[in-house]
Amino acid sequence: MNLMKHLSESIEEYLETIYRLIESGRTASTTEISRTMNIAPASVTQMLKKLDSEGYVKYSPYRGAVLTERGYRVARRMTRKHRILERFLHDILRIKREKIHRQACEMEHSLSDDAERALCHLLNVPGECPDKNPIPACDFKFSTCEECLEMKDADIEEIGCRDEKLRSLREMDEEETGRVSFIRGDYRVVRRLMDMGITIGVPLKVIKKAPLNGPVEVEVRSSRVALGRDIADNVFIDTEEE
Template sequence: MHGKEISENIEEYLETIYKKSLMNNMAKTTEISKDLGIAPSSVTQMLKKLEEEGYVTYYQYKGVELTDKGYKIAKEIVRKHRLIETFLYNTLNLDLEDIHDQACAMEHSLSDEAERKLCQLLEYPNQCPDDHNIIPVCDLDIPSCYECSKVHKIDEIPKRLEKLTAVGNMQINQVGTIKFIRGDNDKIKKLLDMGITLEMKVTLINTAPLNQPIKVLIEDKQVDLDKDLSLDIFVELDE
């Protein structure tokens, strides 16, 4: 948890930049201004401050991109937000229109251990309920959620250094190596039955409409991969 290290205001900026820069790594000042409801001039001042503190790289008239330091914090906040939304909707049965603001209020104070236990309670969800955006992978250096469930305390698990991407979020012709599988032991067995396991190479051949399979190469074998399943397989992209 970063609440004692950086302000909630900074976390909100990093979270917004993360969401806006997923496709092209760059978020425009006007987009950040619109999302946060803050004047562009004030946004520019804050972006320069974030650059000084090592969270972003700011390009005048172009936009801003997260550094590795900023990306790590932003992804963690987005993950907590989307897990909380899932809990509020699926478990507490709150209305969709009410869960976003509530999650915003709670995400900054949720500890890393509480986040891990919440993920386990919810049975490792891969999308949040309001906009079906993917829930980012945790940064625990483990091969699967199943392995995580066997560890008593989060302090016993080292942090992952690699930046992982869900297969369902890859770009066409991108290649990556499977490093993490989200879900319980049944999910792992299902993938094993398909001939898919850790350290295999994955190449995205093409995308597909919502809820339709995507085509990938697993090593040298073409596979039609269920869209939902593609959000539970995480790879480290090749350079």
């Protein structure tokens, strides 16, 4: 069962491509999208105009596209499914590294939310794909992975989707604030964060981000703590509450 409205594979691929380009620090220009997807620029322009009219992107000629909140949610969801599938293909099925990306692309569009959740449990809630790219948080209404595991037999329809738009600490900008809404990992991760004063619902502020994959310094409960990538990628913030 999928909780979100089913879209065409083409639309999902475009939104996912735009997400990944922006994630990697590139501009989602017509040229970049065309090169990445190996599609003619004219066809890309036509699709971007369609996505703009349907509320998934904001498109500006010669500048490219920016995801709207609606498009962002779809793109993150598809990126999550893709990277979980890459982990499954790599870790469980032992598919050759050079083949897993294409295979995951073919499988992600038909992967149900129930299957996604089951794979996440099977893989012990992975935080990154084999290429070390972060896996976005799930959309289900849990504040920790422990809650999800405790309700592993619950139906997706019963659980429902969260309303807030979450970003990991590493995705936030310096001086940006928000509240901790989801922590990924087992009880050891949760305990480690609790010892730092980072718990569900606590407000925090990003003070400084080191270049590339360096630590993120945050202010929480009147103290400053530095979090490495392994933790910062797994603490998700609702920035819309502040």
